[in-house]
Amino acid sequence: xxxxxxxxxHGEAVALFRAQVIGPVLSRTLPRGQLSAxxxxxxxxxxxxxxxxxxxxxxxxxxxxxxAAYREGGLEGLxxxxxxxxxxxxxxxxxxxxxxxxxxxxxxxxxxxxxxxLVEEGRLREDEVQESALRRxxxxxxxxxxxxxxxxxxDRRRWVAAHPGEIWHADVCHGPARSHGKTTTPLKVHGIxxxxxxxxxxxxxxxxEREADMIELFLLALREHGxxxxxxxxxxxxxxxxxxxxxxxxxxxALVHAKPYDPQAxxxxxxxxxxxxxxxxxxxxxxxxxxxxxxxxVAFLERRYHDAPHAGLLGRSPRSVxxxxxxxxxxxEELRVALTIRESRQIRGDGTLTIGGAEWEAEHGFLAGKTVxxxxxxxxxQASPWIEEENKRLKLRRVxxxxxxxxxxxxxxxxxxxxxxxxxxxxxxxxxxxLVGRRRPRKGGK
Numbered sequence: 219x220x221x222x223x224x225x226x227x228h229g230e231a232v233a234l235f236r237a238q239v240i241g242p243v244l245s246r247t248l249p250r251g252q253l254s255a256x257x258x259x260x261x262x263x264x265x266x267x268x269x270x271x272x273x274x275x276x277x278x279x280x281x282x283x284x285x286a287a288y289r290e291g292g293l294e295g296l297x298x299x300x301x302x303x304x305x306x307x308x309x310x311x312x313x314x315x316x317x318x319x320x321x322x323x324x325x326x327x328x329x330x331x332x333x334x335x336l337v338e339e340g341r342l343r344e345d346e347v348q349e350s351a352l353r354r355x356x357x358x359x360x361x362x363x364x365x366x367x368x369x370x371x372x373d374r375r376r377w378v379a380a381h382p383g384e385i386w387h388a389d390v391c392h393g394p395a396r397s398h399g400k401t402t403t404p405l406k407v408h409g410i411x412x413x414x415x416x417x418x419x420x421x422x423x424x425x426x427e428r429e430a431d432m433i434e435l436f437l438l439a440l441r442e443h444g445x446x447x448x449x450x451x452x453x454x455x456x457x458x459x460x461x462x463x464x465x466x467x468x469x470x471x472a473l474v475h476a477k478p479y480d481p482q483a484x485x486x487x488x489x490x491x492x493x494x495x496x497x498x499x500x501x502x503x504x505x506x507x508x509x510x511x512x513x514x515x516v517a518f519l520e521r522r523y524h525d526a527p528h529a530g531l532l533g534r535s536p537r538s539v540x541x542x543x544x545x546x547x548x549x550x551e552e553l554r555v556a557l558t559i560r561e562s563r564q565i566r567g568d569g570t571l572t573i574g575g576a577e578w579e580a581e582h583g584f585l586a587g588k589t590v591x592x593x594x595x596x597x598x599x600q601a602s603p604w605i606e607e608e609n610k611r612l613k614l615r616r617v618x619x620x621x622x623x624x625x626x627x628x629x630x631x632x633x634x635x636x637x638x639x640x641x642x643x644x645x646x647x648x649x650x651x652x653l654v655g656r657r658r659p660r661k662g663g664k
Contacts, residue, residue: 231268233296236284239265239276243285257281308347316341317352319529321361327532329353335532378414383545385413386446388436389487390427390456391494393511397504405511407499408435411490413450415539416528418490418519419443423511429459433557433596436465440553444545448472452484461559461596468556469548489530497522550597557596560606564589570617573603577617580605585612 225231287295336342393405420439451457594603
């Protein structure tokens with residue numbers, strides 16, 4: 219078994235080699251002059267260091283340092299001590315970490331490209347650091363070109379939208395539950411993220427993840443920023459409704475669903491959720507209201523996320539990339555048409571009908587008892603529905619209880635509200651929007 223005895227590491231191998239070189243002077247106590255002569259004699263000889271076949275000489279000064287180190291610390295004192303404390307030390311730790319993350323996100327990005335992008339963004343000064351130092355730093359993390367060229371056959375191709383607005387991702391993140399006394403309410407954070415810029419056109423805290431929640435969030439983003447070319451969503455019930463498909467089709471937006479059981483396809487959205495949790499959601503307390511959470515979400519986006527360098531953008535910020543292109547605007551008329559839903563209903567004999575839990579009556583008596591097409595636009599949930607009859611738009615008005623007190627009413631039956639009867643969008647969101655300066659609440663809103 220003795221033939222298998224080897225140094226435990228390269229440092230010990232180097233220490234043994236150095237002890238062997240200065241061995242002739244270790245076991246003897248020599249006068250100063252004789253010691254110098256012995257060291258000069260050793261410096262003229264050639265030795266083969268461990269790990270290499272080449273031979274080299276060592277100066278008298280080097281041999282003296284080795285001798286003093288051995289006398290002070292023994293074999294351990296001869297271990298090589300790294301003179302390199304790191305690479306690219308002219309940069310702060312935050313910038314070095316960013317460059318490492320950029321190379322991880324973009325293995326094919328060259329060092330000159332990374333440096334040029336950071337200089338254009340104003341995050342790095344020209345000639346602040348040598349490219350060779352950055353290459354050595356990346357090599358220390360196993361991110362040099364040679365290491366990255368080794369593939370295990372499971373590499374997944376990156377794909378990035380060519381410009382802002384080409385693809386929007388929509389998803390829901392489950393936050394910590396909120397408690398009010400004995401009542402516990404879930405927290406659902408709905409978000410829309412632009413693929414090319416990682417910018418968030420819309421982000422809202424809600425207590426549910428219905429299709430109606432998604433539609434209102436989408437409507438907010440469309441009004442404020444314009445429309446995307448593609449909306450990329452998962453296969454959850456929130457995004458599988460007929461209404462979302464209809465709206466996207468009418469506005470000329472491609473609706474694409476991710477393949478089932480392929481979470482990697484949603485990687486950009488998952489990356490944002492991790493960032494949001496670490497920077498915001500992990501600090502939400504159970505007693506916080508939806509309003510409190512929403513204010514924190516907006517503050518996180520505006521103060522920390524949108525202007526921060528992003529490794530997936532070669533160090534650029536989401537806001538700077540987002541502003542590089544203006545999206546096609548959507549008019550209110552286009553939204554009204556796109557969000558108009560229709561349904562066949564029979565009007566009662568007294569000319570009234572129930573829509574969304576409210577009583578309405580037709581202004582034209584000849585419609586009593588007929589089955590007609592009722593239309594309503596979700597672009598403005600407070601707007602009155604109307605009747606579409608022979609290419610005409612006939613008004614409906616709210617029933618006046620006092621004027622119609624003598625009329626007999628059919629007993630109301632409880633049923634699930636769908637279509638025209640769907641619950642109106644949550645009105646408190648208007649106040650949050652007003653608080654953060656997005657839009658003014660409508661008159662009469664609560």
